[in-house]
Amino acid sequence: MLNKNLERIEKDNTFSLVNKKLKAFKLANPNIKIVSLGIGDVSKPICKPVVDAMHKAVDDLGDIKTFSGYGNYYGLEELRETILKNDYKGFDFSLDEVYVSDGAKTDSTSILELFDKDVKVLLGNPLYPIYKNGCLALSKSIEEVPLNEEYKLAVPSKHYDIIYLCSPNNPIGNAYTYGELKKWIKYALTNKSIILFDNVYEPFISSKDVPHSIYEINGAKKCAIEFRSFSKKASFTGLRCSYFIIPKQIAKNVNYYWKERTLNRFNGASYVAQIGAIATYSKEAKRIQKQNIKEYKANAKYLKKSFTKLGFEVIGGDDAPFMWVKIKEKSWDYFDFCLKKLNVVVIPGVIFGSNGEHHIRISALGKIEDSKIAIERFKEYYEKQA
Numbered sequence: 074m075l076n077k078n079l080e081r082i083e084k085d086n087t088f089s090l091v092n093k094k095l096k097a098f099k100l101a102n103p104n105i106k107i108v109s110l111g112i113g114d115v116s117k118p119i120c121k122p123v124v125d126a127m128h129k130a131v132d133d134l135g136d137i138k139t140f141s142g143y144g145n146y147y148g149l150e151e152l153r154e155t156i157l158k159n160d161y162k163g164f165d166f167s168l169d170e171v172y173v174s175d176g177a178k179t180d181s182t183s184i185l186e187l188f189d190k191d192v193k194v195l196l197g198n199p200l201y202p203i204y205k206n207g208c209l210a211l212s213k214s215i216e217e218v219p220l221n222e223e224y225k226l227a228v229p230s231k232h233y234d235i236i237y238l239c240s241p242n243n244p245i246g247n248a249y250t251y252g253e254l255k256k257w258i259k260y261a262l263t264n265k266s267i268i269l270f271d272n273v274y275e276p277f278i279s280s281k282d283v284p285h286s287i288y289e290i291n292g293a294k295k296c297a298i299e300f301r302s303f304s305k306k307a308s309f310t311g312l313r314c315s316y317f318i319i320p321k322q323i324a325k326n327v328n329y330y331w332k333e334r335t336l337n338r339f340n341g342a343s344y345v346a347q348i349g350a351i352a353t354y355s356k357e358a359k360r361i362q363k364q365n366i367k368e369y370k371a372n373a374k375y376l377k378k379s380f381t382k383l384g385f386e387v388i389g390g391d392d393a394p395f396m397w398v399k400i401k402e403k404s405w406d407y408f409d410f411c412l413k414k415l416n417v418v419v420i421p422g423v424i425f426g427s428n429g430e431h432h433i434r435i436s437a438l439g440k441i442e443d444s445k446i447a448i449e450r451f452k453e454y455y456e457k458q459a
């Protein structure tokens with residue numbers, strides 16, 4: 074009776090095992106200070122202009138004259154207008170092409186509900202594991218393909234219906250260039266495929282050859298759905314609010330059917346979170362959020378330089394808050410070593426797919442003070458070994 078694919082969802086190589094091991098170590102060693110380079114969560118709070126707007130939204134809900142209830146299935150109009158005006162200026166999208174929801178984790182997998190179970194989904198290995206698990210939970214047929222030498226998914230020679238592209242990428246921390254995305258759009262148009270483009274790390278892009286939206290590429294409106302989130306840019310990881318674009322030009326009436334699906338399966342994101350999301354676009358909020366990203370990026374630069382100096386090969390970190398570090402050891406063994414010997418948390422690469430073996434992911438979303446302590450511990454250990 075149960076969906077048999079659920080049994081295929083990874084149970085051993087998971088973030089929850091990282092947390093379980095960490096919890097057990099902390100319990101056994103309460104006096105040891107552990108620092109984390111694994112953290113995928115943010116280390117900055119939601120900024121004051123946004124918090125103030127949400128306080129007011131709470132008060133509005135407490136008065137029937139200003140109360141807001143059911144009906145905003147696709148997101149508050151003011152928020153969708155603000156998103157289009159700020160993030161998609163010049164792209165000529167209409168309000169009914171933008172959807173607001175409670176997180177890109179939900180959105181990037183819920184979209185699969187529209188498609189038949191026989192669709193063939195292409196995934197890179199390694200990759201953000203939620204796409205694969207979402208496909209399995211929704212009974213889609215998947216194919217995982219190793220990344221190329223540049224740690225990117227190369228355009229395939231055979232047909233796939235749906236392709237997940239994550240750029241800037243988690244876990245590698247690199248991003249697809251204009252040239253690479255042009256090839257993907259050409260492939261998708263030729264094969265009548267749909268690209269699910271996860272762009273949640275867009276605020277971290279600084280390379281000139283990396284587009285801030287897939288819609289900068291000609292033809293993308295006909296074949297790509299782009300996901301974004303307030304999680305990392307505005308510290309909404311606990312609050313929850315996200316948005317995505319389904320262009321009306323996409324074939325198979327995807328936009329129409331998503332509207333229908335949403336009406337029947339979703340009552341909209343939280344009102345308070347959406348009012349907060351509108352406030353993230355105020356001048357002062359933008360200034361603070363920009364500064365936060367600048368600090369995360371400085372942390373990434375520091376970590377990349379330090380690990381490279383220690384002799385590791387490090388990928389990413391320039392357009393994303395993550396770095397992919399090559400190691401000789403198996404990734405769980407190295408995780409255990411870092412935790413027990415250095416008291417530093419890193420993420421085993423194998424969590425992101427079998428080809429993540431012999432790699433770890435490190436994150437710059439933590440505090441730079443913690444990064445400095447971690448690097449000192451690595452340095453001390455490796456200098457003693459030399």
Ligand code: PLP
Pocket residue numbers: 113175176177178179201239242243271273301302303304310314315
């Ligand atoms: N997409 C990627 C690639 C992520 O790394 C994450 C979170 O770590 C998410 C989506 C989830 O975003 P949200 O908090 O909006 O659900």
